[in-house]
Amino acid sequence: MKLLRGKSLLDDPAQNKSTAFSREERNQFGLRGLLPYKVTDIKTQQERALGNLRRKSSDIEKYIFLNSLLERNQRLFYRTMIDHLDEIMPLVYTPTVGEACKQFAHIYRKPQGFYINPEDRGEIASILDNWYETDVRIVVVTDGERILGLGDLGANGMGISIGKTALYVACGGIHPTQCLPVMLDVGTNNQTLREDLLYLGCPHPRLTEHAYLSLVDEFVQAIQTKFPNALIQFEDFQSQNAFDLLDRYRKQVRCFNDDIQGTAAVTLAGIYTSSRITRKSFTDLKIMLLGTGSAATGIAELMMPAFCAAGLSEDVARSRISFVDRQGLVVSSREHFKPRIRPFAHDHASVNFLEAIESIQPDVLIGATGVAGAFSETAIRKMAQFNERPVIIALSNPTSHTECTAEEAYRWTDGRAIFASGSPFPSFRLGEKLFKPAQGNNAYIFPGVGLGVIASRARLITDSMFLIAARVLANMVLPEEIEVGAIYPSLSRIRSVSHAIAVAICQVAQQEGLVDDALPQDLTTYVRTLMYEPNY
Ligand SMILES: NC(=O)C1=CN([C@@H]2O[C@H](COP(=O)(O)OP(=O)(O)OC[C@H]3O[C@@H](n4cnc5c(N)ncnc54)[C@H](O)[C@@H]3O)[C@@H](O)[C@H]2O)C=CC1
Numbered sequence: 250m251k252l253l254r255g256k257s258l259l260d261d262p263a264q265n266k267s268t269a270f271s272r273e274e275r276n277q278f279g280l281r282g283l284l285p286y287k288v289t290d291i292k293t294q295q296e297r298a299l300g301n302l303r304r305k306s307s308d309i310e311k312y313i314f315l316n317s318l319l320e321r322n323q324r325l326f327y328r329t330m331i332d333h334l335d336e337i338m339p340l341v342y343t344p345t346v347g348e349a350c351k352q353f354a355h356i357y358r359k360p361q362g363f364y365i366n367p368e369d370r371g372e373i374a375s376i377l378d379n380w381y382e383t384d385v386r387i388v389v390v391t392d393g394e395r396i397l398g399l400g401d402l403g404a405n406g407m408g409i410s411i412g413k414t415a416l417y418v419a420c421g422g423i424h425p426t427q428c429l430p431v432m433l434d435v436g437t438n439n440q441t442l443r444e445d446l447l448y449l450g451c452p453h454p455r456l457t458e459h460a461y462l463s464l465v466d467e468f469v470q471a472i473q474t475k476f477p478n479a480l481i482q483f484e485d486f487q488s489q490n491a492f493d494l495l496d497r498y499r500k501q502v503r504c505f506n507d508d509i510q511g512t513a514a515v516t517l518a519g520i521y522t523s524s525r526i527t528r529k530s531f532t533d534l535k536i537m538l539l540g541t542g543s544a545a546t547g548i549a550e551l552m553m554p555a556f557c558a559a560g561l562s563e564d565v566a567r568s569r570i571s572f573v574d575r576q577g578l579v580v581s582s583r584e585h586f587k588p589r590i591r592p593f594a595h596d597h598a599s600v601n602f603l604e605a606i607e608s609i610q611p612d613v614l615i616g617a618t619g620v621a622g623a624f625s626e627t628a629i630r631k632m633a634q635f636n637e638r639p640v641i642i643a644l645s646n647p648t649s650h651t652e653c654t655a656e657e658a659y660r661w662t663d664g665r666a667i668f669a670s671g672s673p674f675p676s677f678r679l680g681e682k683l684f685k686p687a688q689g690n691n692a693y694i695f696p697g698v699g700l701g702v703i704a705s706r707a708r709l710i711t712d713s714m715f716l717i718a719a720r721v722l723a724n725m726v727l728p729e730e731i732e733v734g735a736i737y738p739s740l741s742r743i744r745s746v747s748h749a750i751a752v753a754i755c756q757v758a759q760q761e762g763l764v765d766d767a768l769p770q771d772l773t774t775y776v777r778t779l780m781y782e783p784n785y
Pocket residue numbers: 395396397398399487488507508512515539540541542543544545573574575616617618619620623644645646647650670671672689690691692
């Protein structure tokens with residue numbers, strides 16, 4: 250790290266400690282006179298930061314405040330975030346990051362991350378030299394076409410790459426200098442954005458087909474050249490591109506798609522845990538998915554090996570999973586299918602969503618539609634007719650797009666639902682009983698996967714890694730959490746979750762022959778020593 254002095258030191262977010270610089274440091278680094286008298290510690294600074302944060306009158310103002318804290322003092326930002334995750338994660342990540350992306354061009358202050366656009370074609374590797382860090386291990390890239398459930402937000406989608414990066418650091422212990430948020434700005438089909446004077450991205454329609462693919466190819470290749478140790482996380486791509494890109498690179502390049510694979514793992518973990526609460530056998534479960542996009546398809550495709558590993562044949566496993574789209578239950582008599590959904594089409598009469606619930610009687614209902622209210626009162630009440638404890642997982646983000654709210658799920662099931670949602674809901678009281686809704690979000694998975702891949706230097710990222718991540722996450726739910734119907738561990742333990750997932754990823758990477766150099770025997774200690782702990 251370059252040794253800085255004076256104002257340059259105070260202006261550098263990685264090295265700045267502000268009022269926490271000691272008397273000797275103030276002397277040594279030319280800071281005397283530049284700071285008020287009192288030397289404070291990080292705890293006191295946190296108190297001030299939290300006080301300022303809590304004075305802000307809206308979440309978007311809190312987001313802006315936190316972002317500028319990150320720009321001023323990285324260690325104080327991450328220490329505060331880690332110590333107050335319940336309060337700060339919803340401001341840095343979903344739901345507030347959704348609003349921040351919508352308003353990105355209007356609240357923009359300072360560049361963060363790396364922007365690539367079609368004019369960079371042929372030069373991506375060389376412009377990556379402009380990135381000021383050299384040991385990049387995590388690249389979170391989006392093209393902004395499907396930001397949460399908010400659709401095409403073009404270059405405003407950079408907010409999501411930045412948000413995921415913050416979670417890698419806070420929840421996974423990856424060093425901030427090792428993370429690179431990227432916006433692959435290929436244009437936007439969002440006319441309103443293109444016409445917005447303040448919009449900062451390329452104001453033209455999206456690249457498609459060869460023009461698009463060749464730019465992504467060049468980007469992926471450039472990362473291999475410039476940052477050969479990096480993992481690429483594809484985030485919030487439109488469904489077809491999400492699958493096409495994953496299929497294109499996963500066998501050659503250290504990459505994964507978070508919406509397909511990370512989401513599948515967190516959902517599978519929730520399903521494993523739910524069977525501990527309902528006392529139903531995992532292999533007896535029937536799963537119904539509303540939506541046939543990246544998240545829902547990824548879940549079905551990871552459920553298959555999970556069911557088979559538990560002893561079911563492929564045919565039986567497939568029969569346990571059903572899809573419902575806007576036309577109703579996906580049945581084999583249809584003329585047109587998405588190729589990945591066809592294997593899950595059942596021999597069944599064409600029925601609508603409600604009839605499908607009634608006829609199939611699923612144990613677990615999962616929403617991945619991006620559509621608010623897609624779980625109607627009737628649908629949830631039906632789930633509660635034949636399930637003592639219906640499992641309802643409303644994955645869609647942000648909160649304004651959730652399939653149903655926590656309160657609705659509990660009310661409509663007389664408090665019997667086992668509920669999780671993609672964005673957090675506050676605790677809710679129904680009569681005497683206090684419910685603490687769990688957050689079913691891939692944030693429980695990707696930071697640990699990233700840490701494990703960094704630790705092992707695994708050449709590729711495989712489905713077995715997501716399977717093991719799901720098992721590890723499920724096993725970390727404590728008996729007292731099971732007791733109150735929570736299917737995920739408390740967020741306050743997310744760093745331990747990431748650590749445990751990372752250790753398991755190292756083991757899988759070794760078993761699958763994806764590791765070149767032998768890893769230390771004591772993986773638990775080894776992985777822990779890699780984790781970034783923000784302190785002065
Ligand atoms: N909780 C989490 O960790 C995650 C949540 N998500 C959320 O899940 C949602 C979907 O994400 P993707 O699958 O990537 O999007 P997608 O666009 O690939 O899929 C959405 C699917 O829902 C279908 N759909 C829309 N309205 C419907 C309705 N009323 N009934 C049945 N189907 C309907 C669409 O046809 C499409 O198949 C988003 O809101 C996203 O934020 C995505 C990834 C992770």
